[in-house]
Amino acid sequence: MHHTSEDIALEEKHIRQAQRNPKHFEWLYNKYFEPIYAYLFRRTGDADLAGDLCSQTFLKALAKLSTYKPCGLPFGAWLFRIASNELNLYYRETKKSTLYSLEAMPLSDMIDSSSSGLEKKEEQEQLKISLSRLPPADLEVITLRFYEELSFKEIAYILATSESAAKMRLYRSLEKLRLYFEEFL
Secondary structure (H helix, E strand, O other), rough: OOOHHHHHHHHHHHHHHHHOOOOHHHHHHHHHHHHHHHHHHHHHOOOHHHHHHHHHHHHHHHHHHHHHOOOOOHHHHHHEEEEHHHHHHHHHHHHOOOOHHHHHOOOOHHOEEEEEEEEHHHHHHHHHHHHOOHHHHHHHHHHHHHOOOOHHHHHHHHHHHOOHHHHHHHHHHHHHHHHHHOOOO
């Protein structure tokens, strides 16, 4: 999701309107519902749970909208941060282990398009196994970068770290993934 400075300015206008009157929050909700829901579904593999967490994310965002300060990033970065916190809270409270639904990830996007159909299917299966071996923190940074298509600046904001730390985390995560994947070769 690439945002221009004009996109961000338009969002900031809608944010200011929504801060004055909550009915204006609808524009922001409509713009970000699908990406936030998809992110939560990839993280849970459960449509109902993703829907509940998505609702909680937007309710919390609306409740805390008066405290939101534009920081030159798309509003979505703030929503992803809230969604990530809601997920972590859910997993802490339920004592369930963090899950990523690899079925919900478009693995074909990460596979070489020159492969034949059968090779692609095998590579997708190998990639799924390799991804499943990664710790949740590594999967999160890969998900944010490649499936949510967020910038390093946005990822750093969501993970409450520096941009260089986010890049290093992604680099290390991809290196682990590459090593796991190469075990199949």
